[in-house]
Amino acid sequence: MKALVLQEPHRLTIEDRPIPEPGPGEVRVRIHRGGICGSDMHYFHHGGFGVVRMKAPMVLGHELAGVVDATGAGVTAVTEGDRVAVNPSLACGACAYCRAGMPRQCSDMRFMGSAMRDPHVDGGFREYVVVTEQQAVPVGDGIGLDEAAVCEPLAVCLHAVSQGPDLSGKRVLVTGFGPIGALTLLAARHAGAASVSATDVAAGPLALAGQLGAAASYDVSVPGALAEEEKDRGRFDVVFECSGHPSAVQSALAVTRPGGSIVQVGILPDQMTLPFNPLVTKEITYRGTFRFDREFNQAAALISSRAIDVRPIISGTFPFTEADAAFAFAQDRQRAIKVMLEFA
Numbered sequence: 001m002k003a004l005v006l007q008e009p010h011r012l013t014i015e016d017r018p019i020p021e022p023g024p025g026e027v028r029v030r031i032h033r034g035g036i037c038g039s040d041m042h043y044f045h046h047g048g049f050g051v052v053r054m055k056a057p058m059v060l061g062h063e064l065a066g067v068v069d070a071t072g073a074g075v076t077a078v079t080e081g082d083r084v085a086v087n088p089s090l091a092c093g094a095c096a097y098c099r100a101g102m103p104r105q106c107s108d109m110r111f112m113g114s115a116m117r118d119p120h121v122d123g124g125f126r127e128y129v130v131v132t133e134q135q136a137v138p139v140g141d142g143i144g145l146d147e148a149a150v151c152e153p154l155a156v157c158l159h160a161v162s163q164g165p166d167l168s169g170k171r172v173l174v175t176g177f178g179p180i181g182a183l184t185l186l187a188a189r190h191a192g193a194a195s196v197s198a199t200d201v202a203a204g205p206l207a208l209a210g211q212l213g214a215a216a217s218y219d220v221s222v223p224g225a226l227a228e229e230e231k232d233r234g235r236f237d238v239v240f241e242c243s244g245h246p247s248a249v250q251s252a253l254a255v256t257r258p259g260g261s262i263v264q265v266g267i268l269p270d271q272m273t274l275p276f277n278p279l280v281t282k283e284i285t286y287r288g289t290f291r292f293d294r295e296f297n298q299a300a301a302l303i304s305s306r307a308i309d310v311r312p313i314i315s316g317t318f319p320f321t322e323a324d325a326a327f328a329f330a331q332d333r334q335r336a337i338k339v340m341l342e343f344a
């Protein structure tokens with residue numbers, strides 16, 4: 001099979017690899033679509049992010065969908081020919097966090113396409129992957145496998161929403177309107193938010209926000225863009241901070257009302273300086289969110305029924321042999337939200 005291997009920053013090569021065989025309880029999936037994530041972009045451009053660094057070549061990709069191609073002994077959940085989204089998360093099941101029902105915080109997590117472990121866990125930008133049967137989650141026949149490949153980032157956003165308060169009737173702001181911001185808007189609306197507004201610094205994402213029904217979209221490259229929302233000590237009930245920019249955290253603290261909540265979705269710089277006293281005096285709940293657990297299967301159900309329609313965020317699809325062009329396009333925030341690689 002062919003595998004797309006990141007040798008070092010900006011150097012993707014296509015390698016021949018043996019087709020993996022599924023063991024007991026495992027299935028082999030013929031990958032059809034793989035979405036390019038922000039973390040893939042960080043590996044591609046910088047070899048990692050934060051303290052996570054690639055120490056050896058690695059196959060990227062953790063937003064995957066395809067067709068079950070072979071099953072190992074004892075597999076009952078899926079059969080050959082099933083169309084599935086691939087859950088890239090494999091927790092150990094034995095550590096304290098797994099036993100406490102938080103496998104996303106597993107101390108021995110094997111997450112596809114991640115350099116956090118050494119040796120690294122290869123991702124799914126290749127023609128075949130072998131995963132446990134629980135990781136191959138069937139999707140409806142009525143959707144495209146590109147939509148199915150959005151299950152992973154939607155799961156991240158469903159989990160982010162679950163980390164906040166009940167959104168029924170709430171005024172919500174999403175800061176940063178890349179794929180995660182866009183999917184958080186859809187997830188927040190699905191969770192009953194009265195209105196969801198969005199910020200970004202680029203016209204393309206702001207136009208998409210409008211198309212997706214954002215109550216308002218704010219170009220925060222313009223000074224004072226959020227001034228109206230800072231009145232009355234802040235007018236939003238809940239802010240989902242998806243940009244990872246310190247300035248957006250500062251804005252979030254200014255526009256969140258007393259007693260409101262901020263959920264930090266974007267990964268921030270390791271060090272930053274901010275006026276944090278609004279958090280204290282306005283009694284704001286500031287909460288992190290990371291990856292997902294059962295939300296992956298919820299995402300598969302919501303996308304399969306199109307209760308959440310992810311098609312508007314898919315901006316382009318490239319054959320995996322043109323991965324360099326795909327990564328270049330994904331970098332263009334004016335035009336690209338979610339970019340797909342095609343493997344079959």
Ligand code: ZN
Pocket residue numbers: 091092093094095096097098103105106107108109
């Ligand atoms: Zn564990």
